[in-house]
Amino acid sequence: MSVKDRILQWVRPEVQALSAYHVADASGLIKLDAMENPFDFPAALKAELGVDLRDAAINRYPDPDAGAIRTALRELYSLPASADMLFGNGSDEIIQILAMAVAGPGRTILSVEPSFVMYKMIATFIGAEYVGVPLNDDFQIDAQTTLDAIKRHQPALVFIAQPNNPTGNLFDDETLRQIVAASPGLVVIDEAYTAFTNADYMSWVSEYDNVVVMRTFSKVGLAGLRFGMLFGAQEWIEQLNKVRLPYNINCLTQNAVLTAIRHFPEFVKQTEALREQRSWLSAQLDGVAGVTVYPSEANFILVRVDLPAKSVFSEMKRRGVLIKLLDGGHPKLAGCLRLTVGSHEENEAMLKALSGALAAVR
Ligand code: PMP
CATH class of the missing domain: 3.90.1150.10 (Aspartate Aminotransferase, domain 1)
Structure with a gap:
């Protein structure tokens, strides 16, 4: 052999x-x-970035909770008081954390198609079932087909990219509300492209107990840092944190993210x-x-x-x-x-x- x-x-x-x-x-x-x-x-910030990276304590493990970033983001995104956050090595890692904690063998992850390919790939990694509900020809969600699929498959986890990749469009708010209401499990609104639209779903995190919002710094100029964020009720974050690997955000990334947040404008x-x-x-x-x-x-x-x-x-x-x-x-x-x-x-x-x-x- x-x-x-x-x-x-x-x-x-x-x-x-x-x-x-x-x-x-x-x-x-x-x-x-x-x-x-x-x-x-x-260019004007590069010298400051250099100092912040120089000063990172690379002989030590990084702050496991990235506490300074936590404080800075709460202000930057005006987070609801009841919301907490979790960070990943890119939002790709957060998709994996969500899938491991909520889905797994015998459970289903549902998304629309075409959409971001990692939802399906990660479902496969962790041995979960995956259901992709086709979008209409104009790439909008077919509400009835999607609600029927949710009813039939009872997904533990639903991913909706808003705006969607690779189609670029926003889905209709009312349809998303119907999906959230019909879903027995967690609905993730993936706002990877939020910087390029006025749509913002952060308030849904306190409005619904089965919605979390995911963002990333990759598209706004920091793709090389690999820094993704999840925002949700403290009760969700507490559970999801159990499957996050310790020290997943390294100290150079933490310091560079802080430099970037200080100069977010x-x-x-x-x-x-x-x-x-x-x-x-x-x-x-x-x-x-x-x-x-x-x-x-x-x-x-x-x-x-x-x-x-x-x-x-x-x-x-x-x-x-x-x-x-x-x-x-x-x-x-x-x-x-x-x-x-x-x-x-x-x-x-x-x-x-x-x-x-x-x-x-x-
Ligand atoms: N979600 C969507 C919808 C994306 O298009 C991408 C990147 N292509 C990601 C998440 C992952 O982004 P990152 O891991 O760089 O944060």
């Missing part, structure tokens, strides 16, 4: 069937594939610039023949091309621009590409590469 066959005897079949989360090599390319903020840490300025770029880019894309543009409340725009999307993607890459190819994944995303909103110069380069690619493929 080969080494590989011997190893495979012991790897769970559902894990064997997975593909590892793929990150494309972006070297030498304009990187518009991963919803990163194109702007570097503000700088990051807000950057996100405002990106919102303006989003409007400009949408309007430009609307004028490109053969491209359907979907409305976005996030820092990316979903488009559908009337040509083989894989070829358009490759031709754009050949022209130096990396975007995300969605065609080939969920059937509702046939012909779709996801364009992260970059700086004005990057967006112009992307539009040029797109036009060139469309002409080459056509």
Whole structure:
């Protein structure tokens, strides 16, 4: 028996069937594939960041509760007094914590599809059932189908990305309220893109005892730090904390997050610039023949091309621009590409590469 066959005897079949989360090599390319903020840490703050990192006690374990961040965020987000918080190595880790604590074998995680792929992947990691309820053709939630699925599957955990990735749209408030009311278990409102929309569900954390809100610093300029946040009733956080690994937020991240929070208006300025770029880019894309543009409340725009999307993607890459190819994944995303909103110069380069690619493929 080969080494590989011997190893495979012991790897769970559902894990064997997975593909590892793929990150494309972006070297030498304009990187518009991963919803990163194109702007570097503000130059004026770099010296301060340097001092804060220098002063981190790296010989010691970090503060297990990240207490200073806790205090700073309570103010930054005007948290309801009854709410508490939990932090993760990116919100990806929080999805895993939620799944381990609430779902598990014999229980169900439900989301809509297409949406963020980690909900399903993590359900598989932990041996939970996963149910993906299809969105409508305009990527809105089909309320009746979703409520029926909740009734039938009685999910322990429901994930709703608001706005949704990869479609970019917001779901209707009233439909979300119906989902919360119908759900027997916990509903997670994943506000990863909250900086790019005026929608805000933080008050639902005190309004409903089965809602928690998840956020991340990844999209506002701190993706490299890996810092995600969960906000919910103290009773939820107390239970979820039991499956969080000790010291999951390292001391360099803790110090850098504090530097960033102290200067949060700088990051807000950057996100405002990106919102303006989003409007400009949408309007430009609307004028490109053969491209359907979907409305976005996030820092990316979903488009559908009337040509083989894989070829358009490759031709754009050949022209130096990396975007995300969605065609080939969920059937509702046939012909779709996801364009992260970059700086004005990057967006112009992307539009040029797109036009060139469309002409080459056509
Ligand atoms: N939720 C959604 C909806 C996302 O799109 C992403 C990132 N693509 C995440 C969560 C994870 O973000 P992070 O782990 O960087 O905090």
